[in-house]
Amino acid sequence: MNRLVDFVSRGLDSAERDAVLGDLAESGESGARELAGVLGLVVRRQAELWKDWRPWVLLMLLILPLGLLLSVASQITARGSATYSWLYLNNWDWSLLQYREFWYELRDSLVVLSVRWVSLACWSWTAGFVLGSVSRRLLAANGVLICLTLLLCGLFAAPEYLAYVFPDPGPPDASDPVGALMFYGYVFPLIVRIILVAAPCIWAMRQGSGMGKLPPLVRAVILTTAIVALVAMVMRQPGIGWVLKTYRYPEFWQSWEIRALQNVVYWPAAYLIGGLIVRRWRSIHV
Amino acid sequence: MLGEFEYLLLTAAARLGEEAYGAAIRGEIETATKKACSIGALYTTLDRLETKGFVKTWMGDPTPQRGGRPKRLVRVTAKGAEAASAFYKAVTHVSRGVSWETSRAAVPS
Numbered sequence: 001m002n003r004l005v006d007f008v009s010r011g012l013d014s015a016e017r018d019a020v021l022g023d024l025a026e027s028g029e030s031g032a033r034e035l036a037g038v039l040g041l042v043v044r045r046q047a048e049l050w051k052d053w054r055p056w057v058l059l060m061l062l063i064l065p066l067g068l069l070l071s072v073a074s075q076i077t078a079r080g081s082a083t084y085s086w087l088y089l090n091n092w093d094w095s096l097l098q099y100r101e102f103w104y105e106l107r108d109s110l111v112v113l114s115v116r117w118v119s120l121a122c123w124s125w126t127a128g129f130v131l132g133s134v135s136r137r138l139l140a141a142n143g144v145l146i147c148l149t150l151l152l153c154g155l156f157a158a159p160e161y162l163a164y165v166f167p168d169p170g171p172p173d174a175s176d177p178v179g180a181l182m183f184y185g186y187v188f189p190l191i192v193r194i195i196l197v198a199a200p201c202i203w204a205m206r207q208g209s210g211m212g213k214l215p216p217l218v219r220a221v222i223l224t225t226a227i228v229a230l231v232a233m234v235m236r237q238p239g240i241g242w243v244l245k246t247y248r249y250p251e252f253w254q255s256w257e258i259r260a261l262q263n264v265v266y267w268p269a270a271y272l273i274g275g276l277i278v279r280r281w282r283s284i285h286v
Numbered sequence: 287m288l289g290e291f292e293y294l295l296l297t298a299a300a301r302l303g304e305e306a307y308g309a310a311i312r313g314e315i316e317t318a319t320k321k322a323c324s325i326g327a328l329y330t331t332l333d334r335l336e337t338k339g340f341v342k343t344w345m346g347d348p349t350p351q352r353g354g355r356p357k358r359l360v361r362v363t364a365k366g367a368e369a370a371s372a373f374y375k376a377v378t379h380v381s382r383g384v385s386w387e388t389s390r391a392a393v394p395s
Contacts, residue, residue, distance in 0.1 A: 015345055015358075020325060022348075022355030023309035040326030048330070 005035050011042035011140035046141045055138055062134065063142060066127045067149025069234060074150075074197045077120045078189035079179055084109050085188065086178045118266065120196045125268040126229045128201035132208025133223060139209050143202050154193055204268070225267045232261045288340075288373040294318065295331050296340060296370040299360045307346065307357035308332075332360065340366030 005024070009017045020041060024034045049055055088109070096102045131142050178184045211219055235258075252258060288296070298314035299306040308328060315323045335341045346357040362370070 016329065018355045019308055019345065019358035020329065022352035022357060023307075023312065023325065025353040025355065026309045026351055027312070037325035040324050041329055044326045044330045 002031065005031070005038055008035065008042055009038045012038075012045060013137075042140060046138070049138055049141065055135070055141070058134060058138065058142070059145060062131060063145050064149060066131070066230075067146050068153055070124055070127055070197050070201070071150055071153030071193070073120055073123055073233065074193045075154075075189060077116050077196065078192040080116060081113055081192065082178045082184040082188050084113055086181070086184060117196055120192075121200045122229070122265050122268050123233045124197040125200040125204040126226050126233070126265075128204030129208035129268070130223070130226050130230065131201075132205035133211040133226075134208075136209045136212065139205055143205055146201055146205075147198050150193055150198055154190065200268075207271075222271065225264060225271075228261065228264045229267055232265050235261070287376070288369050289331075291327065291331055292335055292340075293370055293373045295328070295335065296362055296366055299341060300362045300367065300370065306360040306362075308360075309357075311360065332358075335366065338365075338369075339363060340369055 006021075009021055012020060020038060024037065029037070088106070128146070131146065132139060135142065211222065214222070294315050295311060298311045298318070301314060302310050308325070312323050312325065312328050315328075332341065332343060336343055340363060342361045342363055343358050346359045348354045348356045
């Protein structure tokens with residue numbers, strides 16, 4: 001319970017958090033009362049912030065569009081991955097291991113899946129990073145709101161509605177029969193949404209909230225990269241790409257500029273590795 | 287005009303004097319009202335009073351009884367004392383001639 005109280009209290013400013021936790025330690029309250037007290041204060045503090053107009057602009061211009069786009073990306077990834085999962089998990093046969101062709105096929109499938117999963121996780125991470133860097137005080141509320149958006153888009157099948165808005169979405173989905181299965185139709189997309197979207201997004205929001213400590217130039221470079229990565233996501237996933245009907249022009253995707261743009265999507269890996277190296281260097285030299 | 291809870295908080299802080307801080311004020315209010323006082327209500331009201339200029343708060347030194355965490359100390363300002371006094375006068379004035387103990391006993395249930 002103490003850990004939970006400590007976690008919830010992170011929604012408060014550090015000075016207030018210290019005072020509140022100190023008061024609770026001094027009064028020796030039970031864990032449940034302690035949790036209710038801290039949670040109540042966090043909710044009040046967050047509610048106060050929403051009296052201003054800025055959080056509403058953030059909600060309309062960033063949280064809802066990003067939540068919708070990530071939902072679409074997650075649904076497409078889940079559908080695409082469902083076929084492979086069904087193929088290997090539901091139809092597994094140990095005797096297949098003796099065939100060389102199976103290993104080739106497995107390798108190719110793993111490459112395809114890894115690229116899709118890593119791309120989705122990177123998009124989600126980038127979206128979370130941008131959200132976290134925009135407002136540190138709204139971190140908790142924005143985290144809850146983006147998760148709610150993802151959940152609601154999943155429940156009300158936002159990607160399907162989007163298909164009506166932007167018709168002609170390309171080749172028919174080959175994984176439909178698999179998607180008709182209860183697990184692959186409902187549970188699998190939810191797992192993908194939690195592991196590859198919500199978790200990286202929340203993680204990155206915390207990372208993004210620490211941007212203020214960085215020098216202005218580094219901050220500008222990082223934010224520009226993050227925004228470029230989001231533009232790449234918007235182009236790749238239904239959205240601007242659909243509006244411009246870029247799927248009709250395969251040569252568009254072959255140009256080096258667009259291919260370079262697509263690689264920017266993986267910037268979170270460079271950011272995290274860079275951060276690790278800097279921390280390691282500082283621990284040795286400072 | 288102060289709210290009821292604001293008045294309770296100001297009065298508790300004034301009574302505690304130098305020892306007025308979150309947990310102590312909360313204890314005073316709970317003893318007086320015989321009701322639980324949520325830490326959320328306490329701290330948001332404290333902020334409101336500070337914004338109005340009725341109290342001044344600052345962080346004290348960390349103490350071992352509080353797990354090494356500092357106290358948020360509170361002092362009632364002259365403006366706060368004036369507001370509390372005005373509230374008290376208003377309550378006393380409006381209560382003149384009314385005895386709740388007697389009235390409650392007199393009203394048939």
